[in-house]
Amino acid sequence: MRHRTSATAATAVDHVIASASPELRITVLDLDTGGRGAPLNVGFERAAGRLRRCAR
Numbered sequence: 001m002r003h004r005t006s007a008t009a010a011t012a013v014d015h016v017i018a019s020a021s022p023e024l025r026i027t028v029l030d031l032d033t034g035g036r037g038a039p040l041n042v043g044f045e046r047a048a049g050r051l052r053r054c055a056r
Contacts, residue, residue, distance in 0.1 A: 001039040002030045 002010055010030070017026050031042055 001043055002028060003034075003039045004032060005030065 002013060005013070013028065017028055020026055027046075029042065029046065031039055034041070
């Protein structure tokens, strides 16, 4: 979960994810709103299959 991430930091995360093993099945979500708990709430909603919104 990238929460309020700058373009430079997002690019760095993209490079790390691209170099990871495909077996890890990594999903990166961008979230530009909400407070400190927002990434956890969205992550738990996504894990439970109840994703309502996600900025990408």
